[in-house]
Amino acid sequence: xxxxxxxxxxxxxxxxxxxxxxxxxxxxxxxxxxxxxxxxxxxxxxxxxxxxxxxxxxxxxxxxxxxxxxxxxxxxxxxxxxxxxxxxxxxxxxxxxxxxxxxxxxxxxxxxxxxxxxxxxxxxxxxxxxxxxxxxxxxxxxxxxxxxxxxxxxxxxxxxxxxxxxxxxxxxxxxxxxxxxxxxxxxxxxxxxxxxxxxxxxxxxxxxxxxxxxxxxxxxxxxxxxxxxxxxxxxxxxxxxxxxxxxxxxxxxxxxxxxxxxxxxxxxxxxxxxxxxxxxxxxxxxxxxxxxxxxxxxxxxxxxxxxxxxxxxxxxxxxxxxxxxxxxxxxxxxxx
Amino acid sequence: xxxxxxxxxxxxxxxxxxxxxxxxxxxxxxxxxxxxxxxxxxxxxxxxxxxxxxxxxxxxxxxxxxxxxxxxxxxxxxxxxxxxxxxxxxxxxxxxxxxxxxxxxxxxxxxxxxxxxxxxxxxxxxxxxxxxxxxxxxxxxxxxxxxxxxxxxxxxxxxxxxxxxxxxxxxxxxxxxxxxxxxxxxxxxxxxxxxxxxxxxxxxxxxxxxxxxxxxxxxxxxxxxxxxxxxxxxxxxxxxxxxxxxxxxxxxxxxxxxxxxxxxxxxxxxxxxxxxxxxxxxxxxxxxxxxxxxxxxxxxxxxxxxxxxxxxxxxxxxxxxxxxxxxxxxxxxxxx
Numbered sequence: 001x002x003x004x005x006x007x008x009x010x011x012x013x014x015x016x017x018x019x020x021x022x023x024x025x026x027x028x029x030x031x032x033x034x035x036x037x038x039x040x041x042x043x044x045x046x047x048x049x050x051x052x053x054x055x056x057x058x059x060x061x062x063x064x065x066x067x068x069x070x071x072x073x074x075x076x077x078x079x080x081x082x083x084x085x086x087x088x089x090x091x092x093x094x095x096x097x098x099x100x101x102x103x104x105x106x107x108x109x110x111x112x113x114x115x116x117x118x119x120x121x122x123x124x125x126x127x128x129x130x131x132x133x134x135x136x137x138x139x140x141x142x143x144x145x146x147x148x149x150x151x152x153x154x155x156x157x158x159x160x161x162x163x164x165x166x167x168x169x170x171x172x173x174x175x176x177x178x179x180x181x182x183x184x185x186x187x188x189x190x191x192x193x194x195x196x197x198x199x200x201x202x203x204x205x206x207x208x209x210x211x212x213x214x215x216x217x218x219x220x221x222x223x224x225x226x227x228x229x230x231x232x233x234x235x236x237x238x239x240x241x242x243x244x245x246x247x248x249x250x251x252x253x254x255x256x257x258x259x260x261x262x263x264x265x266x267x268x269x270x271x272x273x274x275x276x277x278x279x280x281x282x283x284x285x286x287x288x289x290x291x292x293x294x295x296x297x298x299x300x301x302x303x304x305x306x307x308x309x310x311x312x313x314x315x316x317x318x319x320x321x322x323x324x325x326x327x328x329x330x331x332x333x334x335x336x
Numbered sequence: 337x338x339x340x341x342x343x344x345x346x347x348x349x350x351x352x353x354x355x356x357x358x359x360x361x362x363x364x365x366x367x368x369x370x371x372x373x374x375x376x377x378x379x380x381x382x383x384x385x386x387x388x389x390x391x392x393x394x395x396x397x398x399x400x401x402x403x404x405x406x407x408x409x410x411x412x413x414x415x416x417x418x419x420x421x422x423x424x425x426x427x428x429x430x431x432x433x434x435x436x437x438x439x440x441x442x443x444x445x446x447x448x449x450x451x452x453x454x455x456x457x458x459x460x461x462x463x464x465x466x467x468x469x470x471x472x473x474x475x476x477x478x479x480x481x482x483x484x485x486x487x488x489x490x491x492x493x494x495x496x497x498x499x500x501x502x503x504x505x506x507x508x509x510x511x512x513x514x515x516x517x518x519x520x521x522x523x524x525x526x527x528x529x530x531x532x533x534x535x536x537x538x539x540x541x542x543x544x545x546x547x548x549x550x551x552x553x554x555x556x557x558x559x560x561x562x563x564x565x566x567x568x569x570x571x572x573x574x575x576x577x578x579x580x581x582x583x584x585x586x587x588x589x590x591x592x593x594x595x596x597x598x599x600x601x602x603x604x605x606x607x608x609x610x611x612x613x614x615x616x617x618x619x620x621x622x623x624x625x626x627x628x629x630x631x632x633x634x635x636x637x638x639x640x641x642x643x644x645x646x647x648x649x650x651x652x653x654x655x656x657x658x659x660x661x662x663x664x665x666x667x668x669x670x671x672x
Contacts, residue, residue: 262593262594268584
């Protein structure tokens, strides 16, 4: 421990519109002391995800409410640096809901777990964590592409979408198309990750391209964005299509009334299903999925990319990057 | 055959906004003569359903396109009155896509079938037809309420909704609530059909009543209407809820852009599913379902109500009544 203080970012305001740095307040406290049965964690890498934006407003019902003045919630990976708990000795690598702060004390219960030997903190916060399992479960079990199916993924250069599209290919999809926000992202999808095609929604006519790429409609649409792109997908469903509702990043920063998908009734004409899910419902299956994905990674079939930025002071910026679309792959912030 | 002519209503115009009588054109032709292997059907009762409105515009992809000048499509029940086909002798009761006309010739292939002995034309056009099977399949297999589940049905005094709600009760739902458009309809639902409660959407605050009646949200929402009521239901889903998309009568007569369900993202928070279907995909299961529903009807558990109006000239009016909400139960028109 070289730091004598515990740096924190607290929630200063419920975001209105785009989340911004002034929604957070920097604070410093003393490094806490672990009591009996407790241990001190030094938080080293912080992970951000779009859903945190909604949690700052308590929009979701699946996460404990956050209050103004609370330490901002986020997953982190770190090391036990002081311990009165033999199950979590000094040097143990751990991950959990550590928040936007350097240090925290835990008794080992609740949202904290050991990082297995041989797994990096980055991997624990991404593929072998809720983000990776969201991609796996949403694609493999909700979208469940069959061999020969066609698949569209939005937010495809993001942490979830980039895995979800690859998983569809591994499962035998005949065509996987990603939608992303820059030519660089699109090239990454097709040249590195094996997507069959990519659409730059900032420069291309998405409706025309989707129609052209899916002349018979798509069998699976994995939605990370909502908004117009969801409507375009709904207008291009194959019979029996599955729409996987994973995220709606286009709407998280919207103020005022949000439009619904006006083409929702195509779910009837296409005999289709639109399904939402929350990955934490499936914690009991994480081990199973980590083995499946671990094997694919070892075989070189599944690639993951971390977008690491450095510096504690960049924690709010790390979150904001998700909404400006600056990140490619999983956004992490190294704070130690 | 007392009539020397075949009365018809042809499609005169694609409806704009509310479907109206001037969208149809009355015509008379000669009664057709059956050729070899053919027979002549005298159409006696015509059934109308909201989906026909969309078919007049060729909105749906599951039904053959209709053209201006075509005989208006509709199911009918009648009797073979002349026959060169031993499989369909004179006197045989038949049902099929007979249209808005008195007579038609058939070769017994395509959309025509014998009405079993002991089944009335009314029942064949309702419970033992696509309408009844839509209610059964949509509720029992898509909504699939488990014992103790709570269920909301919109358009509940209509042909499909009134059956769907009763089916939910038969399957063990703890609470079934219907939404309908008059106090008379609401009383029918609760006093005659065993619904636990009914909401008059024309006089009551639907959002407040739904919240009050489903304090923990509903497990199944069977949607016949779309629009605001769908949005209210989406805001009140229990975890793991099933939204059955059967119809969207509130939107069929809308001109211009139609709003989507702005609360669709609650499908994520509720880990819920919204599913559309078209009953004709399941024709191979009609016999199975007719046995299930036939038993319920015989036991007095499932009641059905026919709203019969008289007179060929009232065929267009019969269709229009579905959208003005005048009908209670299944709208039929007796033309002979």
